[in-house]
Amino acid sequence: MTRSLGATDWRTANRANWDERVPIHVAGSFYDLPGFVAGRNTLRDFEVAEVGEVAGKELLHLQCHIGLDTLSWARRGAIVTGLDFSAPAVEVAEGLAAQIGVTTARFVTADVYDAVQALNGRTFDIVYTGFGALCWLPDIARWAQTAADLVAPGGFLYLAEFHPFTDVLAEDGRTVEGDYFQRDPIVVDAPGTYADPNAPITAGLTVEFLHGVGDVVSALAAAGLHLEFLHEHNRGHFRLAAGQRVPQVYTVRAAKVR
Incomplete structure (x- = not known):
């Protein structure tokens, strides 16, 4: 069920x-x-092909949730830091790192907008953010500047995200039912998660935000990063009819010039 935002605090609810x-x-x-x-x-x-060799490099994963992608980069040799605003998620990530024997990982509990302060101004060779992250952030320009501040000179940001075009599609992947240019908060009050739609969640209120590809790329450019590529991929969560192709995922790599 969707409803207006009203006095809802997006960060607290999410x-x-x-x-x-x-x-x-x-x-x-x-x-x-x-x-x-x-x-x-x-x-x-x-992702592996576009990011390239990570062995020995410092990699920061913003909005890392329980750390599976973070630790997958660590298994490829990166020295990783994962950051997420959910303390229970960070606790799970730390436990997984210990369980699989990864000693080159640390996890930090902080809001993404507070990442520079939470990491004491440290910078990284690679700043990575993965699928389903940007929709939880209201201010894409602030996110881009935060990410740029965390990239070391000569390093880069790599973003892999669901294409916002898919936000206008119904679950069948064919019917258009949304507005690509909607920028008002989307407030949903419903149980369950994408991982288990029937899960009995009591804190069902969430607030999400749509960001067009142009918004994201322009914000990164304004933050001083140099766009190396923008790729669109026909791979995602929709099961499309044979021969039907739409962009379901996009990836961006943007570098900080030395």
């Missing part, structure tokens, strides 16, 4: 919801933690 999602995501099959512990990689092939 953090409560994500805190409650953590044990559901840990116990369910969507994230397959036993498979991950056994060695499963959560990164998509194009």
Whole structure:
């Protein structure tokens, strides 16, 4: 059920919801933690190819949730830091790192907008942010500046995100039912998560925001990063009819010139 924002604090509502999602995501099959512990990689092939060699590099993962992607980069040799505003998620990530024997990972509990302060101004060779992250942030320009401040000279930001075009599509992947240019907050009050739609979540209120591809790229450019590429991919969560192709995912790599 959607409703108007009113006096809702987007950060408080979203953090409560994500805190409650953590044990559901840990116990369910969507994230397959036993498979991950056994060695499963959560990164998509194009992410690995587009980021390139990470061995020995300092990598920061913003909005890392329970750390599976973060630790997948660590398994490829990166020295990783994961940051998330959910303390229960960070606790799980730390436990997973210990369980799989990764000693080159640290996790920090902080809001993404506070990342520069939380990390004491430290910068990184690679700042990574993955699928389903930007929709939780109201101010994309502030996010871009934060990310740019965290990239070391000669380093880069890599973003892999669901294409906002898919936000206008119904679940069938064919019917247009949304507004690509909507910028008002989207407030939803419903139980469940994408990992388990029937999960009994009590803090069901969430606030999300749409950001067009142009908004994101322009914000990164304004923050002083140099766009190396913008790629669109026909791979995502929709099961489309044979021959039907729409952009479901996009990736951006933007560098900080020395």
